[in-house]
Amino acid sequence: MADCAQCGVALQGSPLICGGCGAVQPVAATDYFAVLGLERRLGLDGAAVEREFHRLSRRLHPDRFARASEAEKQNSLAATALLNDAWRTLRDPVERVEYLLKLEGYAVGEEHAGKGKSAERQPPPDLLEEVFELNMQLEELRMSQRMGETADAEVVADLAAAEKRFAAMLNDVDAALVAEGARWDGGQGRAEAAARMIELLDRRRYVRNLVRDVRQSLTVTA
Amino acid sequence: MEYIVGIDLGTTNSLVAYMQGDEPVVIPGVDGSNLVPSIVTLDPLPTGGEEAPRPTVTVGNSARRALIATPERAIYSVKRLMGRGVEDIAEELKLFPFRLAADVQPGEVLRIQLGEMSFTPSEISAYILRQLKRNAERFLGAPVKKAVITVPAYFNDAQRQATRDAGRMAGLDVLRLVNEPTAAALAYGLDRGGESAARTVAVYDLGGGTFDVSILKLNDGIFEVVATNGDTHLGGDDIDNLLLVVALDEIRAEHGVDLRQQPDAIQALRKAVIEAKIALSTEPVAKLDIELPGGDRYQREIPREVYEQLIAPVLGRTAGPCRQALADAGMAPEEIDEVVLVGGSTRIPAVRALVDEIFHLSARGRKPHTELNPDEVVAMGAAVQASILEGSSAATDQLLLLDVTPLSLGIEALGGVVARVLQRNSTIPASATEHFTTGVDGQTNVAIHVVQGERELAKDCRSLARFDLKGIPPMPAGLPRIEVRFLIDANGILQVSAREQRSGTEAQIEVKPTYGLTDDQVEAMILDSFDNAESDFAERQLIEARLEADTILGAVARAPENAAWARLSADEHAAVFAARDHLIAVHPGSDLKAIREATTALDAATRRFAELMMDDAVSQAMRGKTMESADQTLNAGQAEIHAPHPFAPAQMEEAAVAQTTGESHD
Structure with missing residues (x-):
């Protein structure tokens, strides 16, 4: 842990502020978990972290430094931005997983699929057949929309059913992510858990886009 | 004592307020009215003299009559033009009698023709701000140099910058731009400081020209905006x-x-x-x-x-933003504990019915908050925020506002699609980092186009700025790694910095704001140094008071020429003359208070005359035009x-x- 830039006392908890003299620290290389005084774990007590976020906000926010020196203002702005970035990222369970994996050196999303051939566009193997079918139906629906015709009721019904199925699949993915996250936090078989989470994140992105596309097409029809 | 005032720079009316002890108080103008109509008219230019004429303007209620008598010298609702380009105001031009200066080029900041001169929207707003500043100085008896100014929550970066520029031109150090609905929540929150249980509040703010909706969580003095939405051209x-x-x-x-x-x-x-x-x-x-x-x-x-x-x-257009804000907050209407109505347009019963329907209020046995004057509540909230910044009041000591950016920030990527850098409703200050590289061997410049908005294609979003990253050391294509950091500050305004990571050189950024003024331009438009000279406040106040007195004495001297004068009774004439003579008597003295009181008294004595003149102007305008004034028709x-x-x-x-x-x- 670093020392306070002002009074030299060793910093405890968040590295953004000195617990001793209260000085806002110049922002140094740090990670979002540290910013909120957290260990690098995927399971977190949302309410407790929110309380910490509010507590730190009260101390760091630029509103508290309106009459301070230019340097203090800049520190406050940078520290508050970092605090907000940290809370925005970590409060979301999916973003939290992505962030932690990247922090631990894993390639996630575009980084491992390669730019342009993002995993978002490549269906997971077990969904290939179903997605092919779904895309045909979507195309049919869009065609009839373009022609100004009434959409085939059967196609609409099939798509609505598919939407439900894929939305449920999203929930399954999220549940699986939580389970793998717990395994990661347990410390046993981390590499395996990480590989599985990366796969789940890809699957999640893909399915989420599918659900969005189907929803959009169905709203236009309705 | 140094005061920080709170200013609501509105489309229709503007107000200034300050914290009197623990209470926000709206400061009235010289005419006793809390609302200063956001109308600016260019006074007739002085004739003769070799130097370029120094323009004087009339702001507020006194400008109302000129709006009808000499519409080509007047402007209202200028807020609609703040931070906008020539290209995107075609719709406004159809609906408002804005006259663009003939020589404005696309890509330039707009200028409005008033009589013989042209002004940017920021300059016109600066005149309104200067009037508010003077009202506050008169009321407080001290110089006012710092202010919190409110803006619609849905204002984009350019509109915020234009507002901040206006403040600077008026000689104000703008300590913070606060979103209007958030300010309103602050005013209400303070009012009911006793409660500390967490609650969720929606603020529905339909003003003269802008609509905002914000959803906030109030928890132990922290006002945390969860989602905001709106339409900056609806009111x-x-x-x-x-x-x-x-x-x-x-x-x-x-x-x-x-x-x-x-x-x-x-x-x-x-x-x-x-x-x-x-x-x-x-x-x-x-x-x-x-x-x-x-x-x-x-x-x-x-x-x-x-x-x-x-x-x-028109009202229906407010429903979409409300539903989107609820969706973004992940809330059902039933989860909103309280709804606050802000803005003069929320007096319309149909608006209240719509709000009731959107948030399922009467179905839950609830009513929206209307206890505070919907025209004044934003200015009061701005005063509360000013007090928070000042850090001097126990009443606001525990309050903290956590606001969000209303629009997503993105960069134009290949094919004109937008790559999102920061999502809307991110708590500000917020930052994001993106990496760029070169596409050609030895390339030393990279152009970046920053946009704001929710659409997929850059051309459908608001263009904020084009950045040129310069001074990249020549390297094979794809090797440089330029880190660009985007930071949205607590005012909702974007700052950008960049660094080439392989060589460690700080890349230079040349910012070309798409719709903004440069620092030098703003500097050149600062209204007058006289206003900013703090050396002799008392002397300045005296000069201003005499100028005010001169204006009204001049009007009274010309009064008998006006047909309306004959319609006043003998008693009314006598009252005007008595007030006039008293003002003339105190005018040369240095008793500031006496001059002001005499001016106010003369203003009061001539009020009915002013109303009669207004009526005449209206009926004259309607009855038709003489040949001479046909020239004055709008282009x-x-x-x-x-x-x-x-x-x-x-x-x-x-x-x-x-x-x-x-x-x-x-």
């Missing part, structure tokens, strides 16, 4: 324009008179429909009765049902008013026929 103005267009269409259809090319007649008619609109918030029916050129009268009853049917499409086409909705007049006519059949037009 009471749109209702006025709708009524105006209907009236113009009817006058043409029924009386064969086309008033569209007569700006003064349009302003007079506009005044009449606004009065009708206001009446319809409390009365079941409003009447228009206007004398037309040629002696005909346009007489018309507007029943509330017809009015509500007519404005429903045709550009300023022509069209129905804002193609179906609106027809709908009104249909309804009107149904409603007026059988009524006599006496």
Whole structure:
């Protein structure tokens, strides 16, 4: 842990502020978990972290430094931005997983699929057949929309059913992510858990886009 | 004592407030009114003299009459033009008598022609701000140099910058831009400081020209905005324009008179429909009765049902943003504990009904908050925020505002699609980092286009700025790694910095704001150094008080030339003369208070005269124009008013026929 830039006392908890003299620290290389005084774990007590976020906000926010020196203002702005970035990222369970994996050196999303051939566009193997079918139906629906015709009721019904199925699949993915996250936090078989989470994140992105596309097409029809 | 004031720079009215102890208080103007109409007119330029004329302007209530008498020298609703380019105001030009300066080029900051001179929207706003600053200085008896200014939550970066520039031009250090709905929540929150249990509040803010909705969580003094949405071109103005267009269409259809090319007649008619609109918030029916050129009268009853049917499409445009804000917050209407109504337009019963429906209020046995004056609550909240920044009041010591950025920030990527850098509703300050590289060997520049908005394609979003990253060391294509950091500060304004990581060189950034003024331009537009000279505040106050006295004495000296003067009673004449003589007597002295009081007294004594002159101006404008003033018509086409909705007049006519059949037009 670093020392306070002002009074030299060793910093405890968040590295953004000195617990001793209260000085806002110049922002140094740090990670979002540290910013909120957290260990690098995927399971977190949302309410407790929110309380910490509010507590730190009260101390760091630029509103508290309106009459301070230019340097203090800049520190406050940078520290508050970092605090907000940290809370925005970590409060979301999916973003939290992505962030932690990247922090631990894993390639996630575009980084491992390669730019342009993002995993978002490549269906997971077990969904290939179903997605092919779904895309045909979507195309049919869009065609009839373009022609100004009434959409085939059967196609609409099939798509609505598919939407439900894929939305449920999203929930399954999220549940699986939580389970793998717990395994990661347990410390046993981390590499395996990480590989599985990366796969789940890809699957999640893909399915989420599918659900969005189907929803959009169905709203236009309705 | 140094004061930080809170300013609501509104489309229709502007206000200034400050914290008096633990209470926010709105500061009245010299005429005793808390609202300063956001109207600016250019005074006649002094003749003679070799130097370029130094323009003087009139702001507020005193500018109202000039709006009708000399519309080509007046402007209102300038807030609609803040931070916008020539390209994107075509719609406004159809509906508002804004006259662009003839030499404005696309890509330049707009300039508005007032009489012989042209002004940027920020300069016009600066005149309004300077008036508020002077009102505050007069009231507080001390210089005012720092302010918190409110902006619509849905204002983009350019609109915020233009507002901040206006503050600087007016000689104000703008400590913070605060979002209007958030300010309103602060004013209410302070009012009910006793409660500490967490609750969720929606603020519905329909003002003169802008609409915002914000959803906040209030928890132990922290006001945390969860989601915000809105439309920066939707408000009471749109209702006025709708009524105006209907009236113009009817006058043409029924009386064969086309008033569209007569700006003064349009302003007079506009005044009449606004009065009708206001009446319809409390009365079941409003009447228009206007004398037309040629002696005909346009007489018309507007029943509330017809009015509500007519404005429903305008009000309906507020529903989408409300639902989107709820969706973004991940909340159902039932999860909103309280709804706060802000802005003059929320006095309209149909607006209240719509809000009730959107948030399921009466179904849950709830009512929206309307305890604080909807015209004043934003300024009061700005004063509360000023006090928070000041850190001097125990009442605001525990309060903290955590606001969000209303629009997503993105960069134009290959194919013109937007790569999102920061999502909307991110708590500010917020930052994000992106990496860029080169596409050609030895390339030393990279151009970056930053946009704001929710659409997929950059061309459909708001262009914020184009950045040129320069001074990249020549390297093979794809090797440089340029880190660009985007930071949205607590005002919602973007800052950018960049660094080439392989060589460690700080890349230079040349910022070309798409719709903004450069620092130098702002500097050149600072209204006058006299205002900023703090050396002798007392002397300045005295000079200003005498100038005010001169203005009203001049008006009284010219009064007998006006036909309205003869309509005053002998007693009224005597009262005016007595007040005038008293002012003349105290004028040369250095008793500031005495001069001001005498000025206020003379203003009060001439109030009825001013009203009569206003009435005359209205009827003169309507009765038609002399040959001479035909020159003053707005440049045709550009300023022509069209129905804002193609179906609106027809709908009104249909309804009107149904409603007026059988009524006599006496």
